[in-house]
Amino acid sequence: MARWQANPQERLVASALDLFAEKGYENTTVIEIAQRAGLTKSTFFRHFPDKREVLFGGDAMATLLADAIVAAPAGVAPLDAVAHALDTIGREVFTAGRRGFAARRSAVIAATPELQEREALKALGLTAAIAHALKQRGVPELEANVAAQLAALTLKLAYERWISSTHDEAFSEVAMQALRHVQAATPTQSR
Amino acid sequence: MARWQANPQERLVASALDLFAEKGYENTTVIEIAQRAGLTKSTFFRHFPDKREVLFGGDAMATLLADAIVAAPAGVAPLDAVAHALDTIGREVFTAGRRGFAARRSAVIAATPELQEREALKALGLTAAIAHALKQRGVPELEANVAAQLAALTLKLAYERWISSTHDEAFSEVAMQALRHVQAATPTQSR
DNA sequence: GGGAGTGATGGTACTTGGTCCCATCACTAT
DNA sequence: ATAGTGATGGGACCAAGTACCATCACTCCC
Numbered sequence: 001m002a003r004w005q006a007n008p009q010e011r012l013v014a015s016a017l018d019l020f021a022e023k024g025y026e027n028t029t030v031i032e033i034a035q036r037a038g039l040t041k042s043t044f045f046r047h048f049p050d051k052r053e054v055l056f057g058g059d060a061m062a063t064l065l066a067d068a069i070v071a072a073p074a075g076v077a078p079l080d081a082v083a084h085a086l087d088t089i090g091r092e093v094f095t096a097g098r099r100g101f102a103a104r105r106s107a108v109i110a111a112t113p114e115l116q117e118r119e120a121l122k123a124l125g126l127t128a129a130i131a132h133a134l135k136q137r138g139v140p141e142l143e144a145n146v147a148a149q150l151a152a153l154t155l156k157l158a159y160e161r162w163i164s165s166t167h168d169e170a171f172s173e174v175a176m177q178a179l180r181h182v183q184a185a186t187p188t189q190s191r
Numbered sequence: 192m193a194r195w196q197a198n199p200q201e202r203l204v205a206s207a208l209d210l211f212a213e214k215g216y217e218n219t220t221v222i223e224i225a226q227r228a229g230l231t232k233s234t235f236f237r238h239f240p241d242k243r244e245v246l247f248g249g250d251a252m253a254t255l256l257a258d259a260i261v262a263a264p265a266g267v268a269p270l271d272a273v274a275h276a277l278d279t280i281g282r283e284v285f286t287a288g289r290r291g292f293a294a295r296r297s298a299v300i301a302a303t304p305e306l307q308e309r310e311a312l313k314a315l316g317l318t319a320a321i322a323h324a325l326k327q328r329g330v331p332e333l334e335a336n337v338a339a340q341l342a343a344l345t346l347k348l349a350y351e352r353w354i355s356s357t358h359d360e361a362f363s364e365v366a367m368q369a370l371r372h373v374q375a376a377t378p379t380q381s382r
Numbered sequence: 383g384g385g386a387g388t389g390a391t392g393g394t395a396c397t398t399g400g401t402c403c404c405a406t407c408a409c410t411a412t
Numbered sequence: 413a414t415a416g417t418g419a420t421g422g423g424a425c426c427a428a429g430t431a432c433c434a435t436c437a438c439t440c441c442c
Binding site for chain 1 (some may be wrong): 225265268269270307309310311312314315333334336337338340341343344372373374375376377378379
């Protein structure tokens with residue numbers, strides 16, 4: 001089954017992250033990334049639509065989150081469906097073994113405006129996916145959008161804390177805590 | 192005072208928007224934009240850091256919003272400070288005379304992934320600026336972040352409605368209405 | 383009124399991301 | 413063996429963006 005070398009994508013991602021961390025995103029050329037992975041520019045662009053995307057896994061996250069929200073127990077409140085989804089991704093993608101990678105990746109993005117732009121787009125897509133999934137559950141348009149905004153903030157806070165936590169906290173734990181905090185900080189409607 | 196022709200930026204923006212609407216962003220070259228404005232590629236990049244930015248006014252909006260939030264009457268709730276800021280930008284930048292331009296611009300962005308990416312980044316910057324301004328008012332970190340998320344949603348909804356409204360509603364009016372709706376759709380903290 | 387200075391513009395060469403297209407290679411099935 | 417299939421290599425090409433220098437329009441000042 002295995003031709004040439006295995007998992008070209010993974011090798012490209014690893015090479016890219018290494019080089020970005022070493023000499024910065026802008027000073028790294030696609031050809032260099034490919035060479036370090038034993039491949040060529042052509043092959044790189046066959047696996048990723050552009051240089052940025054090598055650090056972003058398509059919309060796997062968005063679909064996973066959306067599916068988990070739809071699959072949450074019927075009748076629960078929007079933010080409880082979100083909680084269910086956060087727990088799911090905590091167990092399926094934000095596992096302990098990937099924390100180191102996530103942290104390095106995050107540092108590179110934080111240092112690169114061009115990557116922040118891509119991340120902003122992904123975040124927006126994520127929020128839209130959450131809102132859409134909530135609507136599928138019957139949540140009214142506006143409530144879904146508001147809940148999605150709160151979910152996006154929760155996810156961001158949880159991710160940051162998960163990445164930088166010294167003691168190994170599971171993502172799910174961190175996320176539940178973050179969600180409770182966000183809920184507590186939500187303004188009571190005065191009027 | 193006026194050399195050559197006046198307002199090169201404005202002419203470049205107008206040329207770009209026209210061409211993008213005519214033949215699409217991707218099929219339009221920077222050289223074409225410059226030529227239509229009676230300028231050259233060099234001059235284009237002297238006025239804008241890249242091709243995308245010709246449709247985005249730097250961070251003028253973010254600073255204006257942030258300043259207005261800081262300048263809101265002391266002691267009012269976070270979302271009331273936001274309301275004050277929305278009213279300000281409604282009177283200063285989202286004026287009736289600019290609605291047509293905004294609508295055309297919005298249509299082009301909606302048709303162009305590359306521009307949506309830039310817009311996503313701007314939206315994130317806007318949210319961060321709002322949160323930061325609220326913190327300057329003494330609003331605690333978390334409350335500021337939550338309020339900023341709700342403000343971002345409000346701004347987005349109001350902007351969409353303002354652009355597509357048939358009868359000339361002032362942006363401030365639309366924004367106030369949107370804010371009330373968002374507040375009404377905010378989940379009551381059950382636990 | 384003429385010349386030095388200043389800021390905006392024009393033009394060219396270069397690098398790199400990204401596309402296209404075709405040749406080639408490794409492996410598989412018959 | 414042989415044909416077929418899917419992944420890779422390689423080269424030509426275009427456009428975005430950078431760097432640098434020449435040039436032009438206007439201002440200021442003597």
